[in-house]
Amino acid sequence: MAASKSKTSFAIKRLVNFFKIFLTNKRGVLGLAILVVSSTIAIIAPLIAPNDPVQATYVAGDFAAPIWLKWFSGEQGFTENLQLTNEPGFPTMTSVTNEWNFTSASENIGIAYEQNVGSPVSGPGSAEILFRRLAGYPLVGSVEAHLTSKKPLNFPYESPPKLFICDMSIQASGVENLQAVYVTLSIRLVENGTSYVFWHKKFTSSQNWTQPLISSYSRQMKNIFSPTDPTIDPARVVFSQPDQYVLDILVYFEDMNPDMDEKKVETAICIDDLNLKLYGTAYGILGTDHWGRDIWSQMVYGARISLFVGLFAAFIGVVIGLIVGLAAGYVGFIVDEILMRSTDILLVLPTLPLLLVLIAVLGPSLVNLIILIGFLGWMGFARVVRSQVLSLKERPFIEAAKAVGAGKFHIITKHVLPNVMSLVYVSLALSVPSAILMEAALSFLGLFDPTVISWGRMLHDAQAIEGGLDKWWWWLPPGLAIALVSVSFILLGYAIDEILNPKLRKRR
Structure with a gap:
């Protein structure tokens, strides 16, 4: 020892x-x-x-410069990440009523909060735009409703973002009772009222939850802005100047199915995970690579x-x-x-x-x-x-x-x-x-x-x-x-x- x-x-x-x-x-x-x-x-x-x-990937725009380069360039030509809301889902009823405006001239359309229905991305909780016609009432024709963000996105930069992505999950049910349902997602400038369509779809049948690709890099988005110019940059077109921007969802119900005349009709469009993200050209200590990492x-x-x-x-x-x-x-x-x-x-x-x-x-x-x-x-x-x-x-x-x-x-x-x-x-x-x-x-x-x-x-x-x-x-x-x-x-x-x-x- x-x-x-x-x-x-x-x-x-x-x-x-x-x-x-x-x-x-x-x-x-x-x-x-x-x-x-x-x-x-x-x-x-x-x-x-x-x-x-x-x-x-894409924590910011691809090839984003380090954020500190703004100090040496007077912040010219650089933008940072922005998003419309920090809580894109609808976890509670107040997340619908406090952040979104619902308008419709038709008494057949209303908005409700579905506590138990939600997308696979964020789970239960979604905004439901419901068209309802009771039995014994005739067809009402074409009616529409708008869901618009109350709080606008403030874009303070002279230069456009690298890209933008609009997140949305959507589900359609009971569409067979109508002739068709049209859903259009657009963005509107508060100052001059200019509006740009981001996404549009016609529903003729029910559809489970889907997450459409709504990105300024996508071919579909470029075709919306210019079918003949594949090099067009939608981000540069939409965010060409400092302004405030609001999202707007137009839901257009066509109640023209003769087989459902004077019959009870319920058609619902559920929306979840709604958000607009702008990916900047400057990010973090060392920027990003070609995949925005x-x-x-x-x-x-x-x-x-x-x-x-x-x-x-x-x-x-x-x-x-x-x-x-x-x-x-x-x-x-x-x-x-x-x-x-x-x-x-x-x-x-x-x-x-x-x-x-x-x-x-x-x-x-x-x-x-x-x-x-x-x-x-x-x-x-x-x-x-x-x-x-x-x-x-x-x-x-x-x-x-x-x-x-x-x-x-x-x-x-x-x-x-x-x-x-x-x-x-x-x-x-x-x-x-x-x-x-x-x-x-x-x-x-x-x-x-x-x-x-x-x-x-x-x-x-x-x-x-x-x-x-x-x-x-x-x-x-x-x-x-x-x-x-x-x-x-x-x-x-x-x-x-x-x-x-x-x-x-x-x-x-």
């Missing part, structure tokens, strides 16, 4: 002394500081970057992947190199020949082309990347360990261990391994940048795991998309991040080497 406590106390003292010496090394402290910052950002990624870096979120989550791949791949490579070097150096003879010739064969193979072939065959998953980079990065370290072991096994303390009957495994683990651990620490620190750069190179060439984002994949996307290289805020940050993290590990490696090598420390 006393011996165990003594060993523990000695190990703690050694560790404390190591850190004392380490803190006097400026390069080591700088490298550690960069690594701590990078690791902290990677760990708290969900807190500082709430957007999913891969799945969350947050580049800041990609940077933060990319730190996780790049560090994860670098550390684990380097660990695999160092462990394999250590085992091979120990076995080849100490056992020698035929074992040494087999292991070293195998090492030589792998050393002469071009690493990057070999990785390209293997990943293309096995698939570019994150696990495959780590394993392949690790298994193809141990050869140089194995040769270094072997040369050190060849020197160590001729030392007097090894001969003394043999003389008292110690076996090979005991000598390797208790005497040789502790004397090569300084090489392990240094090599591990210096191998991480190589693994990070290798992952970045493979991702840059398109061999990345499609389910995650890394700094290399960000560089790939920037150069693969037309106009991506013009957006320097897209490719410059991941490039700098790769360089900084690599430099941090190199500085740590040199600092550890300087501390663990007394001759080197004295000379410097």
Whole structure:
């Protein structure tokens, strides 16, 4: 027990002394500081970057610039995200009466709140525009109703948004009782009364909940504004000036079915998830990519992947190199020949082309990347360990261990391994940048795991998309991040080497 406590106390003292010496090394402290910052950002990624870096598309307009660029341009040419309401569904009756105006000249049309009926998107709760005619009453012909937003959307910018999307879920029931029902969604400028149609549909039968695509990028929307000009930008047409905008839904009931004359008729149009979203040309700390994904979120989550791949791949490579070097150096003879010739064969193979072939065959998953980079990065370290072991096994303390009957495994683990651990620490620190750069190179060439984002994949996307290289805020940050993290590990490696090598420390 006393011996165990003594060993523990000695190990703690050694560790404390190591850190004392380490803190006097400026390069080591700088490298550690960069690594701590990078690791902290990677760990708290969900807190500082709430957007999913891969799945969350169009958090703003595509190719949106960083929001801080507005400070240098006088806010000219930039718009930010806007939306009509923060609660697009109808969770309560007041969400219908307080936010929307209902008007109709016909006593046969009314509006109701359906508490138990709602779209699959937001769940129960919807606004129901109901046409009702009692039995014994004749056909009423064509009647209409309007549902208009009470609170207008204030658009204060001189420049148009990148795109707009109008969300709406709609359900039609009892339409067979009428000749047809027409629903038109439009937007109106409050100041001059100009109106633009966003969507129009004729219902001749009942239809379950659907979510029509109402986007300024859609072909249907462009056809509404100009059937002959596919390059027209509806966002530029509608939001060409600062103004206030209101949404209007026109529901047109045609009660002209002769088979239903003087019969009871009930036809309902249920509406849910109604909202208008404007996606700006400036967003967040680093803007957005070609799919409108947050580049800041990609940077933060990319730190996780790049560090994860670098550390684990380097660990695999160092462990394999250590085992091979120990076995080849100490056992020698035929074992040494087999292991070293195998090492030589792998050393002469071009690493990057070999990785390209293997990943293309096995698939570019994150696990495959780590394993392949690790298994193809141990050869140089194995040769270094072997040369050190060849020197160590001729030392007097090894001969003394043999003389008292110690076996090979005991000598390797208790005497040789502790004397090569300084090489392990240094090599591990210096191998991480190589693994990070290798992952970045493979991702840059398109061999990345499609389910995650890394700094290399960000560089790939920037150069693969037309106009991506013009957006320097897209490719410059991941490039700098790769360089900084690599430099941090190199500085740590040199600092550890300087501390663990007394001759080197004295000379410097």
